Amino acid sequence: MDPESKKLLEATFKLAEENNGMLRSLHRSMRLSRIMSFLYWAFIIGSAIGAYYFIQPYLEQLVGVYSGAGDMLNNFRQLNQ
Secondary structure, eight states: OOHHHHHHHHHHHHHHHHHHHHHHHHHHHHHHHHHHHHHHHHHHHHHHHHHHHHHHHHHHHHHHHHHHHHHHHHHHHHHHO
């Protein structure tokens, strides 16, 4: 093999190694991005469920007060008739 071809082959090999390193880095970055996105959405959904669990007794109490007020209004309507 002549020196010119050998030099060209070595340059091509170095370029291929550099490209391989960049592709591996890109793949690793994409995988990390997917994991972080999953954790982000799991945190958002978990927080919403936790907030509902925390607020649920107050909501039930509010619905009870509202239905009681509705019953009271219906009783007043029946008395007026």
